[in-house]
Amino acid sequence: MSAQAKQSRMVFGEIASTGVARGTAVVCGCAAGGRAPRRQIDAEEVFEEIRRLDAAIAIVERDLLKVQESVQREIGKQEAGIFEAQILLLHDTAFLEEVRTRCTLDHLNVEAAVDEAVEKLTSVFARLEDPYFRERAADLRDIGKRLLDALAQGREPGIPNFPDDAILVTTELLPSVLAQLKGLKVRGLIAEQGGQTAHATILARAQSLPFLVQVSGATEKISSGDHLIVDGLAGRAFINPSPATRHEYDRLEADLQAHQTALKDLIDLPAESRDDVSIKLCANIGKVADATAAATLNADGVGLYRTEFIFLAQDHFPSEEEQYRMYLAAAERLKPREVVIRVLDTGSDKLLPYFPLPREANPSLGCRGLRLLLAHPHILRAQLRAILRLSATHSVSILLPMVGGVEDVRAAKEILESVKTDLAAEKQRFCSRISMGAMIETPAAAIMTERLAKEVDFFSIGTNDLVQYLLTTDRSSGNVSSYYEPLHPAVLTMLAAVALAAKAAGKSFSVCGEMAGNPAYTALLLGLGFRNFSVNPGDLLGVKNAIRSTHMRDAEQLAARLLHLSTVREIKDRLHEANARSHPAEDPKNREEQTHGIAY
Ligand code: PEP
Ligand code: MG
Numbered sequence: 123m124s125a126q127a128k129q130s131r132m133v134f135g136e137i138a139s140t141g142v143a144r145g146t147a148v149v150c151g152c153a154a155g156g157r158a159p160r161r162q163i164d165a166e167e168v169f170e171e172i173r174r175l176d177a178a179i180a181i182v183e184r185d186l187l188k189v190q191e192s193v194q195r196e197i198g199k200q201e202a203g204i205f206e207a208q209i210l211l212l213h214d215t216a217f218l219e220e221v222r223t224r225c226t227l228d229h230l231n232v233e234a235a236v237d238e239a240v241e242k243l244t245s246v247f248a249r250l251e252d253p254y255f256r257e258r259a260a261d262l263r264d265i266g267k268r269l270l271d272a273l274a275q276g277r278e279p280g281i282p283n284f285p286d287d288a289i290l291v292t293t294e295l296l297p298s299v300l301a302q303l304k305g306l307k308v309r310g311l312i313a314e315q316g317g318q319t320a321h322a323t324i325l326a327r328a329q330s331l332p333f334l335v336q337v338s339g340a341t342e343k344i345s346s347g348d349h350l351i352v353d354g355l356a357g358r359a360f361i362n363p364s365p366a367t368r369h370e371y372d373r374l375e376a377d378l379q380a381h382q383t384a385l386k387d388l389i390d391l392p393a394e395s396r397d398d399v400s401i402k403l404c405a406n407i408g409k410v411a412d413a414t415a416a417a418t419l420n421a422d423g424v425g426l427y428r429t430e431f432i433f434l435a436q437d438h439f440p441s442e443e444e445q446y447r448m449y450l451a452a453a454e455r456l457k458p459r460e461v462v463i464r465v466l467d468t469g470s471d472k473l474l475p476y477f478p479l480p481r482e483a484n485p486s487l488g489c490r491g492l493r494l495l496l497a498h499p500h501i502l503r504a505q506l507r508a509i510l511r512l513s514a515t516h517s518v519s520i521l522l523p524m525v526g527g528v529e530d531v532r533a534a535k536e537i538l539e540s541v542k543t544d545l546a547a548e549k550q551r552f553c554s555r556i557s558m559g560a561m562i563e564t565p566a567a568a569i570m571t572e573r574l575a576k577e578v579d580f581f582s583i584g585t586n587d588l589v590q591y592l593l594t595t596d597r598s599s600g601n602v603s604s605y606y607e608p609l610h611p612a613v614l615t616m617l618a619a620v621a622l623a624a625k626a627a628g629k630s631f632s633v634c635g636e637m638a639g640n641p642a643y644t645a646l647l648l649g650l651g652f653r654n655f656s657v658n659p660g661d662l663l664g665v666k667n668a669i670r671s672t673h674m675r676d677a678e679q680l681a682a683r684l685l686h687l688s689t690v691r692e693i694k695d696r697l698h699e700a701n702a703r704s705h706p707a708e709d710p711k712n713r714e715e716q717t718h719g720i721a722y
Contacts, residue, residue: 131361132435133344135312135337139326140354142375142411143310145287147348147361149341160234163225171225171232178232178272182212185268193325201325204261211258212265217243233273240266257320264296284308289350289359291340295322295333310352312359314340334359355411356451366434370408377415377660385663389420393666395648396673403666404462404656406634409435413452413461415659423459425656426521426582426634427452429505430472438476439501445508453516460517462559462582462656465505467491467523486596491524496533506541514551521582525560525567531577534558562620563587563635571620575627582656583620585635589613608637609693614650614685621651632656642701644668649681671704 163171186205194202211217220239224230230238240262247259286307292299294315300322311326316335326333332354344350344361351360351371360367393403404425405416409432416424432440432448440448453461468474469490482488495502512518522534538558545552560577562568563584571581585608590597592612595605607613617633624631632654637643639661645668647655657665680700687693 131343132358133312133337133340133361134358135334135340136317137333137354137357138316138320138323138335139311139331139333140414141310141330141332142354142371142378143289143332143350143352144371145289145309145350146285147291147344147346147350148284148288149291149344149346159231160237161231163229163231165229168226168229171235172222174273175221175225175232175236175269178269179212181272182265182268183209185272186212197325197329204324208261208265211261212269217262217265233270236266236269236273253317257317260294260296260316260320260322263294264299267296289352291344291350293341295320295326300325310350310354312337312340312344312350312352314338353409353411355414356409360435364434366431370431373658373660374409374411374415377412377658380660380663385667388663388666388670389418391666391670393422393669395669395677396671397675399653399674401648401669402632402654403662403669404632404654405659405662406639406656407452407659410448410451410455412659413455416662417455419659419662421456421459421659421662423517424452424456424461424463425632425654427461427463429464429466430468433466433468433474434472436476439474439504442504442508445505446511449508449512449518450516453512453518458517460519462519462521463509464521464523464561464582465492465495465502465509469494486590492522492530492534493524493526496530496537499537502534502537503541506538507545510541510545510552510556511550513553513556519557519559519579521559521561522578523561523584524563524587525574526564527566527570528573528577531558531560531574535577562631563591565592565616568592568616568620571623572627575624575629578629580629581620581624581631583617583631583633583635583652585613585617585633585637588616588635589637592616607690608643609690609697611685611688611690611693614646614681614693617647617652618650618681618685625651630654639665641665641668642697645672645677645680645700645704646684646697648672648674649677649679649684651681676700676704 186209190202190205193205217239220242221232221235224235224238225232244259244262247256247262250256284307288308289310289312290308291312293313295311295313308331311331311333313322313333313335314337316322320335323333323335332352334352334354334357337359349362351363351367353359393401395401402422404423405412405419405421406426406428407413407416407424408428408430413424432445449463467490468477469479469488470486473479479489489497506520509518509520520538522531525531535558542552542554557579559580559582560567560574561584562571562581564587567574568588574581586597589595589606589608589610593605593607593610595602597606621631631652633647633652634656638647638655639657641664644665648669655665680697684693684696687696
């Protein structure tokens with residue numbers, strides 16, 4: 123059965139080492155090792171058993187020294203110290219006394235004596251308050267396993283064959299197993315046990331291997347050969363993820379990659395123009411991991427939380443509680459910065475498999491976004507309840523997708539008020555003055571900006587759909603892609619008008635479509651009056667760089683000149699010349715061709 127045909131599921135755990143990894147599951151009982159052989163021995167055999175124990179200790183010590191050397195060489199001195207500590211543990215008098223007593227007094231064979239001694243001492247460790255000492259139990263089990271391997275002479279530890287993109291899934295990851303993985307192509311780790319200060323965790327961090335611990339039932343829920351995405355930013359792993367999930371992680375990985383580039387130096391610098399005009403530079407997120415990336419890159423907040431991903435990643439409508447926890451996780455990462463949560467924008471190209479919609483000849487002109495929510499208010503109510511509850515403790519606001527006019531907004535506001543009444547009756551806490559904003563992504567909404575300003579607190583301009591609807595060009599169709607042109611004079615004229623109307627009405631407004639994330643358009647958007655941007659995390663630094671190299675007077679002159687031009691070609695040429703003048707060095711993120719936005 124192909125990974126795609128298998129059922130897609132999720133498991134959750136604690137993040138021991140951050141990062142995102144994808145690959146093929148290798149489920150391995152590396153920690154288990156099986157029970158040691160057990161037998162009663164005669165008094166004459168005691169001496170021989172103690173001799174075997176000493177020989178095994180010598181073998182294990184030699185092996186540990188080798189591991190220590192190679193870890194020191196390849197990872198670092200501090201991490202190598204873990205194995206020095208294991209050598210000390212190997213010679214620990216209390217441990218060896220336990221083993222010897224079982225051989226000499228209880229007449230147990232040495233394997234069973236080691237097994238019992240490890241069992242006894244690890245259960246003592248496990249009862250200790252301090253997690254550091256609790257996690258030392260793993261080191262002792264590791265020593266026990268090594269001794270048993272040495273006693274069994276040549277018994278190979280249970281590490282199976284590894285594919286090139288292995289994600290190791292195990293009950294408990296022992297430090298020695300992890301050190302042995304160095305030469306193998308392991309991309310990520312999942313364990314049912316383990317903790318933040320376990321040595322395996324320290325080693326995983328040192329090797330930048332994403333690692334989830336405390337993933338309950340991982341070795342039962344995951345089978346070798348399953349395709350996995352380990353999300354060590356949000357603490358979850360996808361088993362045989364859907365194409366939509368894989369697509370999301372393609373983007374996240376590209377975003378993270380971008381973060382590694384030379385732009386890193388900009389992280390701590392403010393987003394201000396050359397003449398010190400301060401710009402609010404926020405992130406677009408779709409999942410908790412994006413929020414972590416946004417926080418790492420010092421975004422000023424989240425300007426667009428596309429909640430569709432939460433709905434797409436499940437096989438059922440997420441409950442109010444599930445939603446609350448997801449939104450809380452994202453808001454926590456960005457605290458105290460604001461997170462703008464857009465209510466579900468489904469329909470058209472973003473379909474939920476568990477929510478079949480009637481067939482429509484033109485779904486992007488059909489029942490989607492806010493229209494669909496108003497037709498199924500229970501979906502909107504559950505989401506608003508989750509967001510409102512979060513507003514009691516975090517700075518969040520609500521954004522309405524695909525607003526077509528004043529009626530849509532009023533209907534949504536009525537539902538919001540009724541949800542507030544319910545929550546108040548239930549004595550649930552929430553912020554009664556929570557802000558509500560409208561996406562401007564239909565030409566109707568753009569034209570109505572001034573009148574919509576009387577209904578909402580802020581605007582977010584979604585250029586992906588605005589371009590599609592204004593130019594009547596499907597954003598996801600390859601056939602007409604040459605007509606999908608963000609630099610069309612009609613688009614620039616409309617953006618300028620929206621910015622002017624929103625400003626005149628005293629409402630804050632930002633641009634959050636893919637146009638906002640393209641540094642080639644930054645000066646133009648600044649010149650058109652935009653001071654708030656919301657972009658994918660991977661675009662934050664490129665856009666910040668463009669803002670920092672722009673002088674506002676030049677940007678305004680540029681926008682004024684481009685607004686007078688009549689063709690896309692002329693606009694592109696002028697913009698290209700202006701960008702070449704202000705950023706002579708080619709920025710790889712200045713994309714000539716505009717992408718059409720996220721296709722789920
Ligand atoms: C947009 O249309 O520009 C937008 C941000 O919304 P989405 O890409 O999610 O449709
Ligand atoms: Mg849109």
